Amino acid sequence: MDLDGKLGETARVDASLSDLARGVIGSEILRIAAEIRAMKAKGAEICNLTVGDFDPAQFPAPAALLDGMRAALAAGQTNYPPSDGVIGLREAVARYYSKHLGLSYPVESVLITGGARPLLYGSYRTVLDPGDAAVYPVPSWNNNHYAYLCGARAVEIPVRADANFFPTPDDLRPHIAMARLILINSPLNPTGTVIDPDVLRKICEMIVEENRRRERAGGKAAWLCYDQVYWQLLFGAGTHHATPPEVCPDVAPYTIILDAASKSFAATGLRVGWAVMPPAARQRMADILGHVGAWAPRPEQVAMAALLDDEPAVTAYLAEMRARVQQRLDRLAAGFAAMRADGYPVEAIAPQGAIYLSVRVAIPNQTNEATRQLLLTRAGLALVPFQAFGLREDSGWFRISVGAVSLAEIDAAFPRLRAALPRR
Numbered sequence: 001m002d003l004d005g006k007l008g009e010t011a012r013v014d015a016s017l018s019d020l021a022r023g024v025i026g027s028e029i030l031r032i033a034a035e036i037r038a039m040k041a042k043g044a045e046i047c048n049l050t051v052g053d054f055d056p057a058q059f060p061a062p063a064a065l066l067d068g069m070r071a072a073l074a075a076g077q078t079n080y081p082p083s084d085g086v087i088g089l090r091e092a093v094a095r096y097y098s099k100h101l102g103l104s105y106p107v108e109s110v111l112i113t114g115g116a117r118p119l120l121y122g123s124y125r126t127v128l129d130p131g132d133a134a135v136y137p138v139p140s141w142n143n144n145h146y147a148y149l150c151g152a153r154a155v156e157i158p159v160r161a162d163a164n165f166f167p168t169p170d171d172l173r174p175h176i177a178m179a180r181l182i183l184i185n186s187p188l189n190p191t192g193t194v195i196d197p198d199v200l201r202k203i204c205e206m207i208v209e210e211n212r213r214r215e216r217a218g219g220k221a222a223w224l225c226y227d228q229v230y231w232q233l234l235f236g237a238g239t240h241h242a243t244p245p246e247v248c249p250d251v252a253p254y255t256i257i258l259d260a261a262s263k264s265f266a267a268t269g270l271r272v273g274w275a276v277m278p279p280a281a282r283q284r285m286a287d288i289l290g291h292v293g294a295w296a297p298r299p300e301q302v303a304m305a306a307l308l309d310d311e312p313a314v315t316a317y318l319a320e321m322r323a324r325v326q327q328r329l330d331r332l333a334a335g336f337a338a339m340r341a342d343g344y345p346v347e348a349i350a351p352q353g354a355i356y357l358s359v360r361v362a363i364p365n366q367t368n369e370a371t372r373q374l375l376l377t378r379a380g381l382a383l384v385p386f387q388a389f390g391l392r393e394d395s396g397w398f399r400i401s402v403g404a405v406s407l408a409e410i411d412a413a414f415p416r417l418r419a420a421l422p423r424r
C-alpha cells in the first residue's frame with residue numbers, strides 16, 4: 001500500500017495536535033544549516049562555522065572507543081542496558097571525576113543517558129513543577145526550549161561581554177528568592193567563555209544561603225544545574241575549569257553536574273552522557289528518563305567505560321583534540337584581530353574553552369540577521385547570531401563553531417570577509 005499522499009492534509013493534521021507540540025520552536029541553527037546546504041548545492045564557496053558538531057575527517061572519535069564498540073558488538077552486547085546505565089560505566093565515571101576533578105561521588109550518584117540532552121531535560125523535569133522558575137543566562141544553549149517543554153517560568157538574565165558572558169552574583173540576586181532551578185554552562189555554548197571560579201563560588205554561596213533560609217521556612221530548595229560538557233576543552237594560560245562542589249562543598253546537595261562524551265571526545269553521534277547528583281535525585285531522574293528510553297546504546301557504554309579507565313589513550317587523544325580545536329580558534333581570533341587593527345568593525349574574544357569563538361560584527365543601524373545575511377551571501381561566511389541562543393538585543397555578537405572547518409577554509413574566508421565589510 002503506497003501511503004504517500006494519503007497521510008492527511010498538513011494543516012488539518014497539525015491542528016489536531018497538542019498545544020505543546022504546536023508551540024515548540026524548531027532549531028534556529030538547523031534552519032540556517034538548511035540555507036547553507038542549499039547555497040552549497042548551487043556551487044557557493046562557504047566557510048561553515050555554524051554547527052556545534054564535528055566533521056569526522058577533521059576530528060575523528062578516539063580509535064580506542066571505536067575499537068571498543070566493535071568488540072562489544074562482537075561479544076553480543078546488544079540487549080537493553082540497565083535504564084540508568086551499565087554499572088561498569090557508572091563506576092568508571094566516578095573514578096574519572098575523582099581522579100581528574102577531585103570529586104568523589106558514590107556510584108549511586110551517577111546516571112548514564114544518551115548524550116547530555118536527556119540530562120538537561122531530566123533536570124528540568126525532576127526539579128520543577130509547572131510554573132516554577134528556571135533562571136538562566138542568555139545567550140545560552142536551549143534553555144528556552146526546555147523551559148517551554150516543561151512549563152517552567154523562564155527567568156532570563158541577559159549577560160554581557162564585559163562580564164565574560166556569565167551572570168554576576170548581582171545579576172542573580174534579584175531572582176534568587178523565586179528560583180527553583182538555576183542553570184549554568186561552562187565553558188559556555190555559544191560564547192566559548194569560561195566562568196571565573198570566584199564568580200561561581202559566590203553564586204553557589206548565594207544558593208546555599210537561600211536554601212538555609214528555605215529550610216527554616218519550609219520551602220523547596222533551589223537547585224543548580226551545571227552543564228560542563230566542554231570542560232576538557234580549555235584554552236589559554238590560566239584558564240581553570242571549576243566545579244560547584246570544588247568551590248563551595250555545601251552546594252553539593254542541590255547540584256546536578258551534566259557531562260557527555262559528545263564534545264571532548266568528538267563523539268556527538270555515539271550518544272553517551274552522564275551526570276552526578278545526590279542519589280535521591282538521581283533515582284527520580286532515572287525513573288523519568290527510563291520511561292523516555294533515553295539510555296545510551298549498550299556497546300557505546302561498555303566501550304566508554306574502558307576508554308575512561310585507559311589514561312594513556314585519553315591523555316593522548318585529548319592533547320590532539322585540544323590542539324586541533326585551538327589551532328582553528330587561534331587562527332580565527334588572529335584574523336579578526338588583524339582586521340580590527342586595519343579598521344574593520346569587528347572584535348573577537350580570545351579563546352577560553354569549548355569549540356566556539358564569540359565575534360562581534362558591528363555595522364551601525366543593522367540587525368544581526370541582516371549582518372548574518374551579508375556575511376553569508378557576500379563573504380561566504382556562515383555564523384550563528386546570539387539571537388539563536390535566546391538573546392534579544394541586536395548587539396552584533398555571533399557564535400563561531402570550528403568543529404567542521406579546516407585551517408585552509410578559514411584562511412580562504414578572510415580575504416572574502418575583508419572585501420565584504422566596510423571599514424570604520
Ligand SMILES: Cc1ncc(COP(=O)(O)O)c(C=O)c1O
Nearest residue numbers: 052115116117141185189260262
Ligand atoms: C552546552 C551544551 N549542553 C548540552 C549539549 C547536548 O549534548 P549532547 O549531544 O551530548 O546531547 C550541547 C550540544 O551542543 C551543548 O552545547
